[in-house]
Amino acid sequence: MTKLDARYWQSRYQEGHTPWDIGYPAPALLQYVEQLEDKSISILIPGAGFGHEAAWLYDHGFSHTWICEWAPSAVESFKMRHPNFPSEQILCQDFFSLTGLYNLILEQTFFSAIDPLNREDYARKCRQLLQMDGRLAGLLFAHPFETPGPPFGATRVQYEQLFSAFFSQVSLRDCIDSIKPREGRELFLEARP
């Protein structure tokens, strides 16, 4: 399988081959964060790519929003498009090397970008990075893919098994406000320590 390292992802951005990028904040994620009353919470968006949700959050008063993205071209693009976003909240590094504690980790097509062999590490790392009353929330593909990934999907049962090993409360619901091409193919995850 292709080695899914930072160099691989950087080359995708350099080639302009970024079909995962929807170009705007995902409506399902906005719907979720719009319900949050406390705008002082710290939010991490791992594998943020062009960071549309992060920019939206910051611009809407969630001033403690952080992105983690290891492809320098994606980060440079984000910085150019959002010069007001605090540079210290842009972490250009490997997600698995992050430290710190967040109230919310927001997922979109990052899980599906990592080697399935590293899924437990992903769940464990998210748990480590969350405050006791924090949560991991976001979108997951509702099915495995027939073609070799990325993206890599999974079934609801597989997600339940994976996240239940690290989180005490795991909810997975059908996403009702997916973008058109992903309609009926996404689950909304919320996991609490």
Ligand SMILES: C[S@@+](CC[C@H](N)C(=O)[O-])C[C@H]1O[C@@H](n2cnc3c(N)ncnc32)[C@H](O)[C@@H]1O
């Ligand atoms: C499929 S893209 C999704 C980007 C964004 N979440 C979106 O929905 O548009 C996956 C992103 O995760 C980043 N990535 C993959 N593994 C990473 C890691 N270990 N640490 C930081 N970023 C990573 C890639 O560089 C890429 O930008």
